[in-house]
Amino acid sequence: MTAVAASPPDWRARSANQTRLAFGQALLELAAGDPRVVVLSADTQDLLGIRSYIDRHADRFVEVGIAEQNAIGVAAGLATTGLRPYVCCYAPFITARSMEQVRNDVAYANQRVVMGAAASGISLGVAGGTHHALEDLALMRSLPRMTVIVPADVEEAYRATLATRDIDGPVYLRLGGRVDEPSVTPPGAPFRVGRAVELRPGDDVAVIACGALVEMAVRAADALRAEGIAARVLNMHTIKPLDREAVLAAAAETRGIVTAEEHHLTGGLGGAVAELLAVERPTRMRMVGMPDAFAMVGPTGRVRARYGMSAEAIAAACRDLIGASSPAPR
Amino acid sequence: MTEGREILIKRLEAEALQIRRNVWRAVKAGGSGHVGGSCSAADLLAALYFHRLRVRPGEPQWPERDRFVLSKGHANAALGAVLAQAGFIDEALLDRFYDLESPFGMHPDIKMPGVEMCTGGLGHGLAVGVGMALGARIQRMAFHTFVMLGDGELHEGSNWEAAMAAAHYGLAGLTAIVDANKISQSGPVAAIVGIEPLADKWRAFGWSVREIDGHDLGQVVDALDAVPFEPGRPSALIAHTVKGKGVSFAENTYVWHTNAVTEEIYVKALGELGGR
Numbered sequence: 001m002t003a004v005a006a007s008p009p010d011w012r013a014r015s016a017n018q019t020r021l022a023f024g025q026a027l028l029e030l031a032a033g034d035p036r037v038v039v040l041s042a043d044t045q046d047l048l049g050i051r052s053y054i055d056r057h058a059d060r061f062v063e064v065g066i067a068e069q070n071a072i073g074v075a076a077g078l079a080t081t082g083l084r085p086y087v088c089c090y091a092p093f094i095t096a097r098s099m100e101q102v103r104n105d106v107a108y109a110n111q112r113v114v115m116g117a118a119a120s121g122i123s124l125g126v127a128g129g130t131h132h133a134l135e136d137l138a139l140m141r142s143l144p145r146m147t148v149i150v151p152a153d154v155e156e157a158y159r160a161t162l163a164t165r166d167i168d169g170p171v172y173l174r175l176g177g178r179v180d181e182p183s184v185t186p187p188g189a190p191f192r193v194g195r196a197v198e199l200r201p202g203d204d205v206a207v208i209a210c211g212a213l214v215e216m217a218v219r220a221a222d223a224l225r226a227e228g229i230a231a232r233v234l235n236m237h238t239i240k241p242l243d244r245e246a247v248l249a250a251a252a253e254t255r256g257i258v259t260a261e262e263h264h265l266t267g268g269l270g271g272a273v274a275e276l277l278a279v280e281r282p283t284r285m286r287m288v289g290m291p292d293a294f295a296m297v298g299p300t301g302r303v304r305a306r307y308g309m310s311a312e313a314i315a316a317a318c319r320d321l322i323g324a325s326s327p328a329p330r
Numbered sequence: 331m332t333e334g335r336e337i338l339i340k341r342l343e344a345e346a347l348q349i350r351r352n353v354w355r356a357v358k359a360g361g362s363g364h365v366g367g368s369c370s371a372a373d374l375l376a377a378l379y380f381h382r383l384r385v386r387p388g389e390p391q392w393p394e395r396d397r398f399v400l401s402k403g404h405a406n407a408a409l410g411a412v413l414a415q416a417g418f419i420d421e422a423l424l425d426r427f428y429d430l431e432s433p434f435g436m437h438p439d440i441k442m443p444g445v446e447m448c449t450g451g452l453g454h455g456l457a458v459g460v461g462m463a464l465g466a467r468i469q470r471m472a473f474h475t476f477v478m479l480g481d482g483e484l485h486e487g488s489n490w491e492a493a494m495a496a497a498h499y500g501l502a503g504l505t506a507i508v509d510a511n512k513i514s515q516s517g518p519v520a521a522i523v524g525i526e527p528l529a530d531k532w533r534a535f536g537w538s539v540r541e542i543d544g545h546d547l548g549q550v551v552d553a554l555d556a557v558p559f560e561p562g563r564p565s566a567l568i569a570h571t572v573k574g575k576g577v578s579f580a581e582n583t584y585v586w587h588t589n590a591v592t593e594e595i596y597v598k599a600l601g602e603l604g605g606r
Contacts, residue, residue, distance in 0.1 A: 060468060067491035070460070072457075078462075078465045081461075083465050
């Protein structure tokens with residue numbers, strides 16, 4: 001067996017605080033340790049930052065052009081021959097347009113294909129509704145066999161990509177767009193698929209967040225702490241399989257749960273948590289995320305805030321849930 | 331020692347006839363089925379499985395095997411028939427078409443030995459075949475990949491994405507076989523949405539093309555033996571066929587794209603196929 005190379009020291013610099021680029025950097029490490037790794041692009045070479053990979057592994061690279069359905073079908077075919085394909089793609093196109101290929105060729109046929117899906121949520125805020133992906137988690141989560149991961153920052157995106165080594169089935173890895181995402185996970189922290197990470201302790205209320213909303217949840221918790229409210233923050237980086245134990249413990253040990261995600265309020269993280277709790281332990285909840293509307297155009301941060309995806313909105317949802325009053329304006 | 335050509339053709343004709351009988355057997359067991367597109371493909375499947383494909387029925391996952399993907403997955407009755415005749419599956423499975431928990435449903439399921447991909451949603455198989463052929467190239471394996479498409483299936487635009495990619499990569503290890511039976515679910519393909527000039531389309535996409543009578547096993551064998559038709563290019567074999575071939579009342583009609591099969595109809599069909 002080939003020894004797995006140590007993580008190259010320069011990957012963080014090359015990731016420029018964008019999860020999409022961390023994916024491309026992690027592919028270098030994966031490919032160095034496994035000759036079965038093959039990378040596909042749907043004209044997404046720079047989007048996922050894979051030029052270095054192509055330079056080093058031209059013989060294990062397939063460009064299919066602007067043809068997402070073909071990208072998934074070809075990846076499934078490659079997987080049947082024993083290779084381990086990683087598809088570099090746009091979240092809005094690979095899920096909505098290629099849904100049938102993902103369902104039939106990958107999930108139903110049980111082929112191990114990993115999708116690195118950049119530009120998820122409203123990370124391409126200025127691009128408008130055609131380029132937002134606010135239903136991708138609902139689509140991917142509804143497929144049997146699919147593992148769905150939403151890294152919170154570049155560190156976690158890198159670790160999560162490496163963790164796909166040990167996943168036998170199909171994987172949807174949700175990545176951001178051309179906006180920097182602040183770091184929130186500790187460098188070098190282990191990443192375990194399906195195991196939530198507690199970033200703040202607390203027994204008054206629990207915030208279960210994923211992706212860019214994790215950092216906002218931490219800021220919300222820190223603000224609430226100053227008001228005497230102890231908010232637990234769980235980074236639920238794996239939407240499927242959901243960490244049931246962590247959710248049930250949060251429900252049992254706090255007065256309620258707030259979910260936070262950059263996704264429609266139907267079918268995403270909030271939906272997954274609510275489905276579990278409705279059956280196992282009915283719990284008071286608030287859900288932060290995209291309401292039932294197409295998002296307006298605008299810079300990502302401002303669009304997020306406009307629809308209530310912000311630290312302030314998460315804190316407000318927590319107060320509302322436990323009946324605390326808002327702090328007096330300073 | 332190679333077998334004489336006359337003997338080969340006679341052997342393949344006998345297998346093709348048996349495929350048709352087994353198609354009717356399966357759809358009768360299921361109560362209904364896609365007779366038309368299954369029987370149009372019978373001669374092509376006989377030549378593939380009993381002459382051309384390097385496969386091991388006792389070792390269906392043999393890594394070096396040639397790949398066959400039935401993209402027109404609704405012809406699964408014919409695929410089940412040929413897999414049974416070749417020894418991949420127990421013949422008794424033909425009587426469990428559509429049965430609860432059976433691996434032999436209306437459309438191919440990778441769970442069944444010999445089936446390479448779950449197909450049936452049309453326009454999927456060629457892209458998968460491109461991936462298989464690329465997988466062979468990347469791993470320096472010599473197997474050939476065959477994908478069978480319906481002519482009506484070519485309405486699906488995803489086929490043409492795959493066709494473009496196959497030519498771009500010069501996939502000589504890939505052959506598309508179009509079972510051109512001219513009729514889809516609602517009527518003649520030409521009346522639904524015309525696909526002609528079909529050979530020109532494949533050529534324009536960079537493929538090397540041959541057209542044959544898909545029921546003349548001499549022509550089928552010659553064409554399959556000749557792939558790749560040109561070095562450095564994927565091959566497209568357009569096989570002109572008759573929907574429902576072999577049973578007069580099922581031939582050339584969209585009614586038998588899929589239809590109910592009673593005991594009475596089954597006996598009548600088998601009578602025409604020289605069965606009991």
